[in-house]
Amino acid sequence: MLFRKGSNPKSRYVPLRTKFIVLFFLLITIPFLIIGTISYRKYTAGVERSTVELSNQVVNQININLERYIKELDRLTLTPLYDEDMMQILRKHRGAGPAGTYLSTDETLKMNLFISSLAFDRGEIESILVFTNDGGIFSNLDQSVRKRWDVSMADWMEPVEREDGGLTILPPHTAAYYTEGKQGMISAARVIREPYTNAKLGIVKVDLTPRGFGSIVSTLRSGGSGLLQITDKNQAVLYSEADKLPDLQESYITASAESSYTGLKVTSMIPRTQLREDARELTSSTLIVSIVALAAAYAAAILLSNRLIKPIAHLQSKMRQVKRGLFLERATVTTSDEIGQLTEGFNTMIGEIDRLVKEVYETRLKEREAELLALQSQIHPHFLYNTLEMVNMLALQGNTRELSGVVTSLGKLLRYTVGHREQMVYVLDEVRFVEAYLRIQGMRLGDKLQAVIHIDSSFDYCVVPKLILQPLIENVIEHAMGQEPLHLVLTASVDEEDLVLSVKDDGLGISGTRLQELEQQLYGSHSRPAAVDADQRGFGRVEKGLALRNVHQRLRLLYGEPYGLTLDNTAERGVTVSLRLPMNWEAMNDAGPAGGRQEEEE
Template structure:
């Protein structure tokens, strides 16, 4: 359970950095956002009120202009005369002289000039006749049942009447819907009704008048009269929704025209700029936090790097490598611990080497004692006698084998040097191979190639033979096997390569041999005569190289299942110096 809760110091430091940066940022950001949103709503509400008031002023100004237009006939005697000529009761047979039509059309066209919002100006005579600024675009007579809007005009009794959207049929193009401004015209002296002047405003014109200022993309504008009837928009609207909390509603009623102007803007539209600013701020904040997090990880990694390096070196010491040293990169508590570790490893390395050298000296002493007790000349003479006897009996192969055995004994017993020439080691290996060839026959073949320039290179004695023995032991199967031995130079290093094409080692065996070979100096096992030494020869050769030259040298094993094993010996390139 403890392993599942393990967190490295680097992770803990990084988490602390992240928490200390994120929490204050989130708290300050939340309060800043709330304050900004509140201030934005106050500012936007004030702006909306200003816009609606400005629209109301524009509407009042326009109503006053239309009022002057509807009063214009009272100041034109020709128009008043025509109105008076048609002031009698409504008739089914109405005649409008051409000169009257021309005068009235010219008069009303002058009133309509440069006013694109006006569809037409129409005068309705008491006798049922119609004069229009559009001339022949309208009918010349009207009927009361088709113009119910006249009731609103009569109710104003000469005052200005603002008519909500209604359909009219006096235009030749057919039924159309207009908002209109109309007035009942009376004779100034007698106060007698002379007719009605009516100004028809189209929807596009009304929208141009009411919306010179933009409340917002999705905003809505409503205009209603004092009876609450909708004047704008003409169609397609259910009126303002006063109860919707998602809408900001602003209204103002004109003191002059008593019209109510209502503006509604979605709260989402009001908060759009705030939302965009919030998104931008959030993006910048996320980038800043990401950079801060990366810096936190970098800082924690930099702080913990000496400890990580020390931990890695400890693992190497644990695996048996006592030559490692940790780099002291800081002058703080971690640096002090690193220096103490280096001193401790140095002492351990010195003690282990001393123990190992003592054991080597013990073995050398045992070997020297054995050699001193033996009479090598007696052995050589005996082997020579056996060889002569074999030649006498025409057993030349046996004689050659005995002679090779003698070479092995002379090399191992007489030659007490720790380093020998590469050519001498190759001769010893060739003698050993010939003995193995007698035992294995045609199933065993070898190939040796060493550049003549490397013949006088120095290598540790008895270095190659254990590898050949290992290759035979693990690689020999039912099929013939060949071993190839060659040497090359890599910079200032000598490489001796022994490879075979045998069956190779299983993965389990290979891992066991490599692990045993690389076991540390503190895992030494003393061999006794006659014991089965699987892996011990390899390990001793590998450790002997490391003791002589350092941990960067040794034996490398490359196991190729069903394709053989490749041993690579790497040692410094040394030459014999002639005395």
């Protein structure tokens, strides 16, 4: 445990970073928990309120449709009063007792034809039946309905007769007059009376299929949530979506509407647990996002604490670098207070020392030569491993011709990069090196890589820095390769008095943000070529993201400010990377690239 000198040993030392983290925790986490709790409650209340409003609208509309449907049944059961043939048949059978139970064929034909016309194209109607006083039954279903009825089948007639000619909606009951008795039948019935004498002539009854009430409900369901129930004026359930409901006051949100015309009541019941489950799902999703945001906030808090408490440590580390002779080191100015002013003074002092050292010892020139030699002699171990693995596979498969091509191309690469130490080469030599590299990559990638080189032979003996094209090709293969085949085009052109070498691809492309980052790395005022590490070398690249920068810095070191590398992502797909360098036709001696070509030709 650490204690400050001269302080009370009982007071525990708390680092400033810990204080900042605790402060951020109190400022971020506690408000988040409070806001989350309030939001959950308000969301739940709002959902319940919206659900009640929507349920009221649905229930009212169902009630209107149900009332309209009952009116249609009312008109349907009144139709026999307006057909004289039907009334004559009913008058003939108005006497009670078995004497008149005989139904003639002519009567049955006329009645069935009339009833069938009423039930035509009404899929929700199971059957329309007319019960005569003397025990006869007329129906549009000849095979499944009995021809006579008796008291044992007429327990439903009592409420119909009490209505004295009015329409009666019968709750689910047993229809025993079918040859196969049917349970839970919902019906509309009324007594048929003589218009002038008011004498009872019979009963007309419309049996509905389960689709009857269900079709009215299904057309207006909202999202399938909640349960619906339809009851008559005696509280008998005509239609219900649940066999047994829990306590409505505690478990359900209810909305109801009652028809003054039919006496039917429509009730909608939405489970509160379901609404809260939706709220919990939303809360869970929000919680996941919020946890990620909190993690990011805590990470930002740690970074901010580092920026607040470590500027002096940063300045101290830069001073140690300068002590070792690295005069290009600069401290980052993060504040505008006294520490920031001290950092600016340190940077100014080191800049002046660096200028004086350069003027006296000319170390900058030697550093350029060392950097150029390092950048042009890099061989990527992973590329060699992959190539040797491919050689091993071809050898095992017995593909001697392809094996010979890979070995030959690899030999050319090694001879070009290791065997010759010259810094300047002909365009022809550089293109041959790229062709050998593409042959190896083409055998490894197959149809996924399609490369074309369009460089006129008039550029063959133009002098360029060694190893400036291959890093661009490798950068495309590393970063632009997607699921689709990659097309790559290498071209050369003249712009005023400069040579422009371009590598264009139709790969994944590059976003505007990433392009700005790359341009900052390429053209930043303090950017320098990255140091070359022995196990991170590649054909023209140090590591991912540095290949383009190294090529650009080499051209700047050799030719100065106007020359270097440019990026263009304005095409529909892919990126175009261009190199601008001065046109140079200087002749090379035999020890240079010409000698290298002779070795390759041999």
